[in-house]
Amino acid sequence: MSRGDYSLSTFIWLIIAFLVIYPLSILLIESFKIAETGAFGLGNFLEFFKDTYYLKTFANTLFLSALVLLTTTVFGIPLAYILARYRQRGKTVFTALILLPIVLPAYAGVFAFVIFFGKFGTLNLLLMETGLIETPINFIYGLHGLVFIQALHMLPFIVLSLAAGFTQIDPSFEEAAEVEGATGFRRFVTITLPLCTPTYLAGAVIVFLWPFTDWLTPLILGKVDFLPSVSYINIAYHFTDTHRKYMGIVAVVVSSMVCISLFLLARWWVERKKYTGLSKGTTSEGRVIEPSPLIKTGAYLYMGLIAFIVLLTPIVLGLSAFSRRWVFQPFPTYWTLDNFRVIFAESPLLIRNSFLFSAAALLFGVVFGLPAAYIIVRTKVRGKDALDFVITLMLAFPGIAVGVSYLLAFWNTIPLATHWIIMPLALFSRRLPYFLRMAHSSYLQLDISLEEASEVSGIGKIRTFFYISLPLLIKGVLVGVVMFFIMAFQEISTAIFLYRGGWETLPIGIYLNWHRGMEFGIAAAMAFLMIVITFILLLIISRIGGGILKAAWGPGSR
Amino acid sequence: MAFIEIKNLFKRFKKVVAVNHINIDIKQGEMLTLLGPSGCGKTTTLRCVSGLERPEEGDIVIDGKSMVAKGFVQPSKRGIGMVFQNYAVWPHMKVFNNVTYGLKLHGMSKQEVREKTQRVLDLVDLNGLEERYPAQLSGGQQQRVALARALVRNPKVLLLDEPLSNLDAKLREKMRFEIKSLVKRMGITSVYVTHDQAEAMVISDRIVVMESGNVVQIGNPQEIYEKPANRFVADFIGTMNFIPCNITRFLPDKKMAHISTDFSQDILCRTPDTGATTPGKQIYASIRPEDVQIFSEPPQDTANLFRGTIAHKAYLGNFLFFFVSVNGTMIRVQAPHHLPHEEGREIYVFLNPQKCMILF
Numbered sequence A: 001m002s003r004g005d006y007s008l009s010t011f012i013w014l015i016i017a018f019l020v021i022y023p024l025s026i027l028l029i030e031s032f033k034i035a036e037t038g039a040f041g042l043g044n045f046l047e048f049f050k051d052t053y054y055l056k057t058f059a060n061t062l063f064l065s066a067l068v069l070l071t072t073t074v075f076g077i078p079l080a081y082i083l084a085r086y087r088q089r090g091k092t093v094f095t096a097l098i099l100l101p102i103v104l105p106a107y108a109g110v111f112a113f114v115i116f117f118g119k120f121g122t123l124n125l126l127l128m129e130t131g132l133i134e135t136p137i138n139f140i141y142g143l144h145g146l147v148f149i150q151a152l153h154m155l156p157f158i159v160l161s162l163a164a165g166f167t168q169i170d171p172s173f174e175e176a177a178e179v180e181g182a183t184g185f186r187r188f189v190t191i192t193l194p195l196c197t198p199t200y201l202a203g204a205v206i207v208f209l210w211p212f213t214d215w216l217t218p219l220i221l222g223k224v225d226f227l228p229s230v231s232y233i234n235i236a237y238h239f240t241d242t243h244r245k246y247m248g249i250v251a252v253v254v255s256s257m258v259c260i261s262l263f264l265l266a267r268w269w270v271e272r273k274k275y276t277g278l279s280k281g282t283t284s285e286g287r288v289i290e291p292s293p294l295i296k297t298g299a300y301l302y303m304g305l306i307a308f309i310v311l312l313t314p315i316v317l318g319l320s321a322f323s324r325r326w327v328f329q330p331f332p333t334y335w336t337l338d339n340f341r342v343i344f345a346e347s348p349l350l351i352r353n354s355f356l357f358s359a360a361a362l363l364f365g366v367v368f369g370l371p372a373a374y375i376i377v378r379t380k381v382r383g384k385d386a387l388d389f390v391i392t393l394m395l396a397f398p399g400i401a402v403g404v405s406y407l408l409a410f411w412n413t414i415p416l417a418t419h420w421i422i423m424p425l426a427l428f429s430r431r432l433p434y435f436l437r438m439a440h441s442s443y444l445q446l447d448i449s450l451e452e453a454s455e456v457s458g459i460g461k462i463r464t465f466f467y468i469s470l471p472l473l474i475k476g477v478l479v480g481v482v483m484f485f486i487m488a489f490q491e492i493s494t495a496i497f498l499y500r501g502g503w504e505t506l507p508i509g510i511y512l513n514w515h516r517g518m519e520f521g522i523a524a525a526m527a528f529l530m531i532v533i534t535f536i537l538l539l540i541i542s543r544i545g546g547g548i549l550k551a552a553w554g555p556g557s558r
Numbered sequence B: 001m002a003f004i005e006i007k008n009l010f011k012r013f014k015k016v017v018a019v020n021h022i023n024i025d026i027k028q029g030e031m032l033t034l035l036g037p038s039g040c041g042k043t044t045t046l047r048c049v050s051g052l053e054r055p056e057e058g059d060i061v062i063d064g065k066s067m068v069a070k071g072f073v074q075p076s077k078r079g080i081g082m083v084f085q086n087y088a089v090w091p092h093m094k095v096f097n098n099v100t101y102g103l104k105l106h107g108m109s110k111q112e113v114r115e116k117t118q119r120v121l122d123l124v125d126l127n128g129l130e131e132r133y134p135a136q137l138s139g140g141q142q143q144r145v146a147l148a149r150a151l152v153r154n155p156k157v158l159l160l161d162e163p164l165s166n167l168d169a170k171l172r173e174k175m176r177f178e179i180k181s182l183v184k185r186m187g188i189t190s191v192y193v194t195h196d197q198a199e200a201m202v203i204s205d206r207i208v209v210m211e212s213g214n215v216v217q218i219g220n221p222q223e224i225y226e227k228p229a230n231r232f233v234a235d236f237i238g239t240m241n242f243i244p245c246n247i248t249r250f251l252p253d254k255k256m257a258h259i260s261t262d263f264s265q266d267i268l269c270r271t272p273d274t275g276a277t278t279p280g281k282q283i284y285a286s287i288r289p290e291d292v293q294i295f296s297e298p299p300q301d302t303a304n305l306f307r308g309t310i311a312h313k314a315y316l317g318n319f320l321f322f323f324v325s326v327n328g329t330m331i332r333v334q335a336p337h338h339l340p341h342e343e344g345r346e347i348y349v350f351l352n353p354q355k356c357m358i359l360f
């Protein structure tokens, strides 16, 4: 172990300590603070678990998680199977469409669906016009709508993890079952699905945790009795009511605990049950099936339906963005650029802030991520596993926890929250693992002997890094960079707690426009703008050649 | 009457022809091996027999019943057991469940299932490991589970695709004999795929040598070794010296011929059994290293005797290996290890006319 590695590792740990461990500890400590006396004790937690309202909220959230997981699984299994196993045209396009929600901000979807499925939304109006129904159907407001929207947003994770399983498992496992006499559905249930459980679980845990993270969708749909929404309301709306504030903090801590426990449990289980690496040795590239025409048609219809629902988001937002006064009409009638004029003329600040904060966060990400990946992959510095663990754990933390903890930690003792730098810092630490994972996996693919050859020929470690490692890593790193930028650009859960007048970003602008005056047009235009920017960034990724799927999935899969 | 007939079998993957119109007959109770280098179509042939692959042309007949030509018969209906190269032992099931999977599907009573399983586990020496998961077994044990699973339904035919290739060398040698005696005891007709010639020699009643989708030779191990059909077979099985040559004249019985080479004089050589030679094609006088003899002094008989120089010498424990240069052509010689010759020394090599053959 060289001294350089050692000081690098210390540097990384200092950053982690300051930006992760310190604020999260403050969050934990604060949750034990009794509002009335200022003393510390278990009072808040006791109250939380005695209060029927909070208990109900907790149960609601678990229930919602279960429903979302169930829905994504039921719809995801056939989808993943079709994408992984059937030989058919247009697979790439459908894959891209079905996975789109990963890169779209969740709240964009919510607005689109409210416009389309709302009480006097497009669908209801069309149905009433054709005389199929008399009174509007409540498609979206309520638990069912919540499950629908969250499930659609998380569907790609399940599809990707299952599809990975379906392609990765050795074909001979299924062939052996075929020889033994198990065909069709039976073989699928007894052999294929069980062998996919480890990969499935990796995606399932991310899906299950989403209702513990997403506070905005319930809020917009008017069903707020879920942990993250309650935390948000308690902390953001009732900042003066210290009692409610502390109950909000407790709710955040409870959510975080649930998230971390489940995340670790899933990881532990996946590690234990890894089947895929067990054997590999056939020529074929996985089982690809030529389905019968009937099944093929069904598969196309099914994929088409899902793709249509996914595409509703950009289409509806686009229609809404370029129109005004779109109410009580199935489609807009008055076209205008007004919304964009308002955005660009009256609040160019939002766009500027969004780019500035994301870029700054990205800079932190690179400066931190590359050395951290180097330490974890290439050195034997003591505690590197712990480092990896802590950083990975950030994947599980709800964004709301990061936001609240920063608010608490950087207010009085270290008054960082008065400077705008807090925004990119928070974005950075929220997405800490993403960039690192990307750099990490590129590093793993880089053969160490290439670096060693350089060092042996007398070139120092640092120059080796810049001359040899970086050029070879650059592709993976660039994809990571863009992906990180997209994530930071869309971030709202953390930012919503920290922004002050003048620091608003596009996502915050969307939220405020909806919140203050139900200005759907402008909110939609902003969301549409974000989608366009995201698309441009994705285009850059595919130009770099990293593969959008890999970029989107790479970090989450670990 | 053959028990399995592979008739005019043809299978391609897009542009790659994997199996090119081959014909093989397999007798009841026979252990037949498909042998050839990687990519020559062994696995594809085996998978066509199992029904995991549908051939484009030709037919598979098992026990008198057509499997392809008169309607495709699913793998599970063919009465076969199969051992996969990577075992394909299901990692999420215990040994017991792995073995009984197929039995249960065929609606057997619990009692019967247990008895059959017990018997087959006895047979492959896995008793007491029923409750283990595959991950808790060694490679050799997993291999036995695969074997037990293939045998438990008393198949008429056992198909094995490189079943030993993932084991370490020592275990591999031991398992060859075990598999052979097990299969022979049960009297199952079997098709065994391997690229390891030594394994094929040990295990087979007959060997089918394949090259890029074609059958090159079928015969028992001795025939294959002693009378290889061509240069490819001779080179693939064992080691062979090839000396480019031309035929000068045949002896009256046509069984032997004089051939001219770069050497000082003609060589007397066996002609191929088929008799005729294709004009215009390069032929080779071929002899195995162990059939070449070395002398320090020229013996009485001077036919097929040549002067050469020892270029390299290697001590291989049970024998010595020489590279002898005869007029610039390297001849490999395997000799008893008590020969004292050193590198650079002049010696005489004798190419036994009965062991020296013409190959294409």
Ligand SMILES: Nc1ncnc2c1ncn2[C@@H]1O[C@H](COP(=O)(O)OP(=O)(O)O)[C@@H](O)[C@H]1O
Pocket: A283, A284, A285, B013, B016, B017, B018, B036, B037, B038, B039, B040, B041, B042, B043, B044, B045
């Ligand atoms: N599923 C497949 N798809 C495409 N080509 C294949 C497939 N299986 C085998 N092949 C090709 O067919 C040829 C024969 O393969 P195989 O039967 O596996 O050979 P062997 O078992 O003798 O090594 C090879 O060229 C291989 O690349």
Ligand SMILES: [Mg+2]
Pocket: B039, B042, B043, B044
């Ligand atoms: Mg093979």
